[in-house]
Amino acid sequence: IIVLYGTENMRTFFAIKMPTPILHALLSDISAIQQPAPTSVKWVPQPQMHLTLKFLGDFNPHHLPALQAALNESSRMENPLVLKTTTLGTFPPRGLPRVIWYGFEENTQLTRLAETLETVCAELGYVRESRAFSPHLTIGRVRQGARQTDLDALRQSIKSYRPQRTFSFKIETLHFIHSTLMQAGRYIKTVPNHAVNGSMLQFELIKTIEETLKEDKTLTITRELVDALEEKKAENIVLMDLRGIAHFTDYF
Secondary structure, eight states: OOOOOOSSOEEEEEEEOOOHHHHHHHHHHTGGGGSSOTTTEEEOOGGGOOEEEEEEEEEOGGGHHHHHHHHHHHTOOSSOEEEEEEEEEEESSSSSOOEEEEEEOOOHHHHHHHHHHHHHHHHTTOOOOOSOOOOEEEEEEEOTTOOHHHHHHHHHHHHHOOOSSOOEEEEOEEEEEEEEEESSOOOOBOOOOEEETTEEEEEEEEEEEEEEOOGGGHHHHHHHHHHHHHHTTOOSOOOOOOTTTOGGGGGO
16 A cells, blocks of 8 residues: 655545534444454544544645635525434444444434535535435444454344434534644644524534654554545455565665
8 A cells, every 4th residue: 555645635534423422422422332242343432533524635726716615605695504413324234244333313404504515515526425415424344354253242232222312402513624644743723713694604624633643653654544444345455564575675
């Protein structure tokens, strides 16, 4: 795997984050499902959890004003945008699970916002998502080579899960998140907020540094890349650690 990184493009996506107290309570409610497969699933850390509205991938910063203008128009809402949780599920719904998620009730306002993002981004040249919008919070991703016994126990645990309660929360902030690999550091830049009718929808550019490019973290970073590929439905991924075996690896 060869990683190219720089300052001209960003890997970005639009997302919504649950309020921390509600997210903490939800994770406490489902903590039992993590026990059957503690190592076969990569559980998403709480600070990284979000509800994705639109994934862009590499982003041209020059498109930011056009996106802001479109959001200024599309985010005008007559009523506050409120989401309500449903239950656990997996992608795919049958067979070998790859992604474990927590779902939300369908919401017309949220779907309209997601569709607007799709349309505006497509006009700017970004790939339109072929799958229908399905609001969900990714809880974990099944690791490649996971043990079948773990997966069977996990599937049964999810099947028998019954929510102890339903969580509702109002959305007031739309996050525009940028994740990249850099030498070191973490920084956040906030684009000025804009008001909307009926509520305040903030537009923030959040730049999150997932890992540092240190030699002793090469394998960790590579595994993170494999997890990201699996999340995008890549198959038959082979991770080969040739350090100390092939000389050409000294140059990467």
